[in-house]
Amino acid sequence: MSANSIRAAGAVRGRALCPDPHARRWRLLDDAVLRWGEGGALSAVESARAVEGRGDPLPPVTHPGAVWLPGFVDTHVHFPQTQIIGSASGPLLSWLERSVFPEEARFADDAYAARVAERFCEQLLRQGTTSASIYSSSHPGATHALFEALDRRGLRAEAGLTLMDRGAPDALLRPAEEALEACGALADRWHGHDAGRLRFCVTPRFGLSCTPGLLRGAGRLAEERGLWVQTHISENPRELEATAAAFPAARDYLAVYEDLGLLHARTLLAHCVWLSPSEWDRLSAARAAVTHCPDSNLFLGSGQMPLAEALGRAVRVGLGSDVGAGRSFSLRRAAARAYDASRITGADEGPAALLWLATRGGALATGRGGEVGCLAPGYEADLVCVALPPDLEEPAGLSEDERVELLASRLVFCEDWGGVREVRVRGRRAWAATGEGAGEGR
Numbered sequence: 001m002s003a004n005s006i007r008a009a010g011a012v013r014g015r016a017l018c019p020d021p022h023a024r025r026w027r028l029l030d031d032a033v034l035r036w037g038e039g040g041a042l043s044a045v046e047s048a049r050a051v052e053g054r055g056d057p058l059p060p061v062t063h064p065g066a067v068w069l070p071g072f073v074d075t076h077v078h079f080p081q082t083q084i085i086g087s088a089s090g091p092l093l094s095w096l097e098r099s100v101f102p103e104e105a106r107f108a109d110d111a112y113a114a115r116v117a118e119r120f121c122e123q124l125l126r127q128g129t130t131s132a133s134i135y136s137s138s139h140p141g142a143t144h145a146l147f148e149a150l151d152r153r154g155l156r157a158e159a160g161l162t163l164m165d166r167g168a169p170d171a172l173l174r175p176a177e178e179a180l181e182a183c184g185a186l187a188d189r190w191h192g193h194d195a196g197r198l199r200f201c202v203t204p205r206f207g208l209s210c211t212p213g214l215l216r217g218a219g220r221l222a223e224e225r226g227l228w229v230q231t232h233i234s235e236n237p238r239e240l241e242a243t244a245a246a247f248p249a250a251r252d253y254l255a256v257y258e259d260l261g262l263l264h265a266r267t268l269l270a271h272c273v274w275l276s277p278s279e280w281d282r283l284s285a286a287r288a289a290v291t292h293c294p295d296s297n298l299f300l301g302s303g304q305m306p307l308a309e310a311l312g313r314a315v316r317v318g319l320g321s322d323v324g325a326g327r328s329f330s331l332r333r334a335a336a337r338a339y340d341a342s343r344i345t346g347a348d349e350g351p352a353a354l355l356w357l358a359t360r361g362g363a364l365a366t367g368r369g370g371e372v373g374c375l376a377p378g379y380e381a382d383l384v385c386v387a388l389p390p391d392l393e394e395p396a397g398l399s400e401d402e403r404v405e406l407l408a409s410r411l412v413f414c415e416d417w418g419g420v421r422e423v424r425v426r427g428r429r430a431w432a433a434t435g436e437g438a439g440e441g442r
């Protein structure tokens with residue numbers, strides 16, 4: 001049993017933003033009480049007035065002036081790029097060669113990997129992320145160290161050894177059979193750990209770094225074990241040309257994965273900047289999910305994903321920080337960048353809808369829609385409490401929708417006015433700002 005599986009019942013009180021389970025909308029409760037039971041699942045989300053009306057005791061407001069919402073879900077982030085965040089050596093292929101591959105080679109050292117894993121988990125939590133889809137390096141030892149840190153810090157995650165058997169320095173390459181065997185052993189150890197809090201995810205880096213044999217084997221492993229698959233697709237025009245040359249039989253980029261058994265309802269595809277209408281249609285028909293990484297796309301000058309193409313086809317979309325091409329672990333920052341990107345691509349999504357993608361959307365995109373991303377009885381109590389700008393007043397006479405949009409815009413755009421106060425996973429306090437009892441178990 002994991003140390004973090006020891007749970008206690010509890011409650012918090014304050015303003016709460018509750019996502020709709022399916023539509024990109026929110027309900028606002030100005031003074032709510034959120035309770036969870038010993039298993040870490042929410043048992044009640046109700047107004048303080050209702051609690052008072054029954055004559056039940058009311059807990060004090062947990063963080064006055066702050067708002068509770070479901071923990072952020074980062075659907076795309078690279079653990080071994082933590083130390084090279086902001087390395088300005090793009091575009092994509094030169095950035096990989098100059099900044100990423102030399103750093104990822106250092107993860108052959110298990111002790112280094114364990115040190116960085118601890119910092120990585122700390123960065124996720126301090127930004128209010130409670131669940132993440134993570135690429136490790138190509139090293140089994142580093143991947144194991146990552147899972148150990150995720151377990152210790154109480155995070156929810158899917159993570160995988162990054163598969164590469166060509167197109168990178170020798171120190172990062174691992175032959176297909178050896179790599180897939182290592183994946184099997186990591187899945188045996190970690191997949192489903194602590195009642196599904198941790199999952200192993202099959203993680204080919206992208207077509208250019210994998211032979212067809214490795215991709216086919218990865219698809220088979222995912223199929224046999226019921227695992228999720230995450231990979232990159234269609235990020236940068238030069239990558240598209242090189243991929244077409246490396247896979248001459250594939251009709252387009254999506255077909256590289258489609259033809260080798262890697263495109264299905266448990267597939268999470270990052271970037272999707274340059275997909276054709278046919279690729280969008282097939283991705284949608286396969287019920288694959290998409291992770292939108294706008295900050296990374298800006299940093300590497302890759303272009304921007306046309307969000308409307310995905311949402312218009314009811315494709316599940318989450319937001320990804322994509323650290324280290326993304327310059328921040330904050331999903332609030334990712335949502336702000338998604339707003340900017342949506343202006344460029346003509347998608348008409350406002351702050352409330354984008355904040356929904358950063359929480360509930362990510363839960364649905366990663367197959368955790370039945371577990372997290374809603375503040376309602378039955379969902380697990382993965383929560384973040386964010387301070388609001390104290391000096392920004394709310395005008396009188398707004399409708400509820402207008403109030404939600406205003407609150408969402410402050411959460412998304414006013415990151416520098418107020419930070420994360422407290423983070424809980426299954427009700428257990430996983431992180432708290434200094435002065436709020438950081439490091440306490442409850």
Ligand SMILES: [Zn+2]
Pocket residue numbers: 076078232270322
């Ligand atoms: Zn990435």
